[in-house]
Every structure is written in structure tokens, then in C-alpha cells.
Amino acid sequence: MAGIRIRRAWATLAVVGAVVGVAAVPAAAAPAGGQRAATQVTACPTGWGSLAKTGSGATQAPLTNIRTGRHACFDRMVVDVPGAGSGVGYTVQYVDRLHQDGSGRHIPVAGGAVLEVRVAAPSYDPETGAPTYPGRVARPLPGVDLTGYRTFRDTRFAGSFEGDTQIGLGVRARLPFRVLRLDDRVIVDVAHSWTATR
Numbered sequence: 001m002a003g004i005r006i007r008r009a010w011a012t013l014a015v016v017g018a019v020v021g022v023a024a025v026p027a028a029a030a031p032a033g034g035q036r037a038a039t040q041v042t043a044c045p046t047g048w049g050s051l052a053k054t055g056s057g058a059t060q061a062p063l064t065n066i067r068t069g070r071h072a073c074f075d076r077m078v079v080d081v082p083g084a085g086s087g088v089g090y091t092v093q094y095v096d097r098l099h100q101d102g103s104g105r106h107i108p109v110a111g112g113a114v115l116e117v118r119v120a121a122p123s124y125d126p127e128t129g130a131p132t133y134p135g136r137v138a139r140p141l142p143g144v145d146l147t148g149y150r151t152f153r154d155t156r157f158a159g160s161f162e163g164d165t166q167i168g169l170g171v172r173a174r175l176p177f178r179v180l181r182l183d184d185r186v187i188v189d190v191a192h193s194w195t196a197t198r
Contacts, residue, residue, distance in 0.1 A: 044073035048176035048191060052093035055181050058120040059084040062132040063165055066141050068152060074177075074189040075151040077169060081121045082184050089120030090186050092179050098168040100137065101161035107138045111153035111170025115177065119167075119186050123160040135159075141167070150192045151175060 061083035069076045081088050095116045098107045123133040134142050135157030146152045154170030171190050180187040 042072045044191065044193075044195075045178075046176075048178040048189075050094060050174050050176050052091065053177070053179045054091045055089055055179065055186075057087040057089035057181075058163065059087050060126050061121060062125055063119060063121045063123050064132050066133070066135070066144065066155075066167065068144050068146065068149070068155075070149055071189075074191045075149050075171075076190075077117065077152075077155075077167075077188045079117070079119050079121075079165075079167075079186045079188075080184060081119070081186070084121060084184050086181055086183055088181060088184075088186050090179060090181065091118045092116070092177065092188055094174055098156065098158060098166075100158045101164065101166055102159075105138075107156050107158050107168055109154050109156050109168040109170040111172060113171050113174040115169040115171060115188070115190065117167040117169055117186075117188055119165050120163065121165060122163050123165045126163070133165075151190045 059081060061081050063079055063081045065080040067078050067080070069078070079088075093116055095114050098109050098114055098116055099105065100107055123135060124131050136142075137157060137159045139157060141155040141157055144155050146155070151171050152169065153172055154168070156168035156170075158166035158168055160166070169188070169190075175191050176194060177188060177190040180189070
């Protein structure tokens with residue numbers, strides 16, 4: 001009789017031990033076959049808003065490149081203006097339609113919303129008139145591939161007029177954005193969402 005009680009006690013301990021052992025396995029260590037690993041949450045900046053943003057300044061230095069990049073919380077566009085320092089002016093705002101300065105020509109931009117990016121720098125050499133950026137009006141930005149971007153959908157070059165260069169940036173929806181002005185460049189970041197996490 002005592003032997004039966006001892007075997008039952010050992011069996012009970014074995015079951016309890018197995019349950020505790022399973023409960024102690026963290027989600028990230030669980031096998032991949034059908035079970036989901038824990039999702040890591042990234043905290044994203046907040047408070048950018050979607051209203052127009054401007055910065056004063058002007059330069060005779062021409063812009064030479066426009067590039068984009070993907071980040072955890074936002075997609076980024078960078079306008080390079082070598083030799084301008086931090087004096088490049090800008091206006092970035094949502095518009096219903098992109099209209100080219102001077103001509104008023106409508107330039108279609110794909111996406112749920114359109115950001116007009118205007119930088120106070122020409123895309124040509126002011127002394128010679130020779131182009132310093134290979135963009136063509138109403139065409140996508142050369143060298144920019146938006147495949148795999150979460151927010152950016154399209155880019156269009158609208159040309160330069162009276163020393164300002166105009167760009168259309170098509171985005172998924174009207175999302176919050178910020179503009180940074182660093183030495184020799186203007187940066188436009190558009191968030192993936194309105195929430196503080198991704």
C-alpha cells in the first residue's frame with residue numbers, strides 16, 4: 001500500500017513538474033512550428049502633425065541629389081545641396097494636386113495623399129544654367145526605387161523656378177511628417193502611422 005502511495009506521489013510530482021516547465025518557457029524560445037514568437041514593439045516619435053512646415057533661407061548652391069531611405073518608424077527623403085550649409089529654406093505641405101511653379105501645369109502624383117516639397121535651391125548652376133540634377137519634369141526621381149516602402153508611393157520632379165526646386169512626394173495617406181535641416185541637406189520624414197508604435 002505504501003508503495004502505491006509513493007508511486008502516485010512521484011506521478012503527481014512529474015505532472016506538476018512538466019506543467020511548470022512548459023509554463024516557464026518564454027514565448028521567444030517556443031518552437032516555430034505553428035507557434036508565434038513574441039513581437040517586438042518599436043517606440044516611434046510622436047507630435048509631428050500634418051500641417052505645413054517652413055524654414056527660411058536661400059542659397060545659390062544648387063541641389064545635386066535627391067535620395068530616399070526606409071526606417072523602422074518612417075520613410076525618409078533627403079535633398080542634398082552641397083555648399084549650402086544650414087541656410088537652405090523649404091516649404092513642405094500636403095496639397096490636393098501638384099501644380100508646377102511658373103506654368104501651373106498639373107503633375108499627377110500617385111498615392112493617397114501628395115506632399116509638395118519645395119527647397120530654396122536651384123537644380124541648375126545659377127551662373128551657367130547647366131543642370132546639376134538629372135531630374136525631368138513630371139517624371140519619377142532618377143535613382144529612387146520605392147519598392148518595399150511602407151509610406152512612400154511615388155515621386156515626381158516638378159523642376160526649378162526662380163531659384164526654388166519643387167518635388168511631388170506621393171504617400172499612402174495623409175500622415176504626420178517632420179522636416180530637418182542639417183548641413184547641406186533638407187530631410188523629410190513621413191511616419192508609417194499616427195500611433196507611437198509600429
